[in-house]
Amino acid sequence: MKPAVHHYTTDVLDWRPFVTPVKLEEATPAQREALKITPANKKISDYVLVLAHDPESLLHRSPLFNAIMYGRDGLDHGGRELGAIGSSIVNRCVYCIAVHARHYNQATKTTAVVEEIFAKELDATLPDREQSIFDFSSKLSAFPPAASADDVARLRDKGLTPLETLDLILSTAIFGWANRLMHTLGEPIPAG
Amino acid sequence: MTMDLIASLAGLAADSPVRALLARREDIMDLTEKSRQAVLTPADPGGLSHTVRALIAVRAAERLGDPVLRDHYFDQFSHGEGAYDLADLVDPARRPDDPWLGAVFDHADRLTRQPRTARQSDIETLQRAGVSDADIVRLAELAAFLGYQARLISGLRLMEAAQ
Numbered sequence: 001m002k003p004a005v006h007h008y009t010t011d012v013l014d015w016r017p018f019v020t021p022v023k024l025e026e027a028t029p030a031q032r033e034a035l036k037i038t039p040a041n042k043k044i045s046d047y048v049l050v051l052a053h054d055p056e057s058l059l060h061r062s063p064l065f066n067a068i069m070y071g072r073d074g075l076d077h078g079g080r081e082l083g084a085i086g087s088s089i090v091n092r093c094v095y096c097i098a099v100h101a102r103h104y105n106q107a108t109k110t111t112a113v114v115e116e117i118f119a120k121e122l123d124a125t126l127p128d129r130e131q132s133i134f135d136f137s138s139k140l141s142a143f144p145p146a147a148s149a150d151d152v153a154r155l156r157d158k159g160l161t162p163l164e165t166l167d168l169i170l171s172t173a174i175f176g177w178a179n180r181l182m183h184t185l186g187e188p189i190p191a192g
Numbered sequence: 193m194t195m196d197l198i199a200s201l202a203g204l205a206a207d208s209p210v211r212a213l214l215a216r217r218e219d220i221m222d223l224t225e226k227s228r229q230a231v232l233t234p235a236d237p238g239g240l241s242h243t244v245r246a247l248i249a250v251r252a253a254e255r256l257g258d259p260v261l262r263d264h265y266f267d268q269f270s271h272g273e274g275a276y277d278l279a280d281l282v283d284p285a286r287r288p289d290d291p292w293l294g295a296v297f298d299h300a301d302r303l304t305r306q307p308r309t310a311r312q313s314d315i316e317t318l319q320r321a322g323v324s325d326a327d328i329v330r331l332a333e334l335a336a337f338l339g340y341q342a343r344l345i346s347g348l349r350l351m352e353a354a355q
Contacts, residue, residue: 019329051329053328054234054333057234060230071220141343144258144342152350163216169351177340179307180336184314
């Protein structure tokens, strides 16, 4: 059995579940609907097959996640990914971080922000705008949530509009959800 | 309007500009409400009754120190079937005698407070207590939704205060 990955990486990882995934051939109609099974979509990940144990939640969370992370207007994609990374660092979801650090680097065509966060976690020193976004998302992700009026004022000072701030709140919050699934129902392993 | 619950929990004024922003994210608010129903009052609750789900939400809100959220879920819990027999457990410091429910509450508490510490052994503890894999996933979705909702509300309150 491959050892689990516990360090930060942007490598593509696999995910090994701690509970038995739903078997596609045994899926109920409700599970098949939530899994969006179509002839073109036969390859479904173990992660999604684990979540299919609760098809009602899966049915609504998948489009919710996509609407929050890939909305057309408002906060840019990199800003949303940085919100996701802030939450994932607080909750130490190594798999989530790998995926969204990769997305952040692709969206921004940079690697320095992710490298600094990997090295220093919540003590990372970032360019002003990125610092304000990362600090807000990591504080909002704390238990209990600890973002303050000053953190919101800093976002405004760095040029985030109220709508963009709302988008950051949403991307941070949805990762409070995603981290609690991915990090607790299984673990990352090297791909292949 | 499905965003009314979130706006109310966040304490947004009737004429708050934050409400206008939420209206621009109506699809997200609509899916948030459908998700709430899916984890709190699902058609197929499995081993986690609607009353137990509301009770887990009360305990999480208490841990989060959020009296508005706590009162909202307490109201839902107290109207639930069998709530009377579980009423002592609204205090998150109390642990049920029943091993199945005890394991479920311990895990819910971990997911609320320190999900970063979760290990495979926590899932094995649940399995040994007789909690099915499907109920483990249902519990994770519930606790995780509560984490989402609490942070959405917390963020909206900050925006409202900044107006």
